[in-house]
Amino acid sequence: MTPSPSAAMLLVDLAEHGIDVQPLDGAIRFKPQSAMTAALMERLKAHKAELLQLLNTEQAVTELRQSVERFCKDPAWRSAWEQRFKAAQYADFASLRRVLDIVIDLAEQHHRRHDWNAFASACRYLHRLASGQAWDGAKPITEPDALIL
Numbered sequence: 001m002t003p004s005p006s007a008a009m010l011l012v013d014l015a016e017h018g019i020d021v022q023p024l025d026g027a028i029r030f031k032p033q034s035a036m037t038a039a040l041m042e043r044l045k046a047h048k049a050e051l052l053q054l055l056n057t058e059q060a061v062t063e064l065r066q067s068v069e070r071f072c073k074d075p076a077w078r079s080a081w082e083q084r085f086k087a088a089q090y091a092d093f094a095s096l097r098r099v100l101d102i103v104i105d106l107a108e109q110h111h112r113r114h115d116w117n118a119f120a121s122a123c124r125y126l127h128r129l130a131s132g133q134a135w136d137g138a139k140p141i142t143e144p145d146a147l148i149l
Contacts, residue, residue: 007050008123010043011116020114023055061108064126068100071130084135100130 014021014030017040021030028044028051030036036044044051053059071077078093085091107122128134 004047004050006043007047007054008116008120010040010047010051011054012120014040014044015114015116021051021055023052026052028052028055057108057111060111061104064104064107064123068104068126068130072097077132080132084132100126103129 011021017035017037019030019032019035019040021028021044023029028048030044081093081096085093103122103126107119107126110116110118110122125134
């Protein structure tokens, strides 16, 4: 099961309220209790199964790696990247995979620190990068002007 974006955003919202969440034997422990609102509690209950999955670092990182693998196995994805690389001077599939792996490693670091905002941001960027959206929206790199020292 892949957690929904609303489950990931719930972690961000909880962190913004100063609430730390931890999985505990199939339940979710949170503190401080005084910071929990009725609306947040309702969302927490609604997304409990997804949150338990999302709070597991190994499971979350495995899902990120699997999503990249699904992209890579898609012939249409590969063809679109082959077209992008035709215009590229310094990019190829190997460099793309290295960058995707770096972003996954950063997402893992954010997850382990429970920096949910940074984790969600890294996940969104990973998707934009892997899908080609980040490439397609970027300005072309031109040769820099000579530096006069």
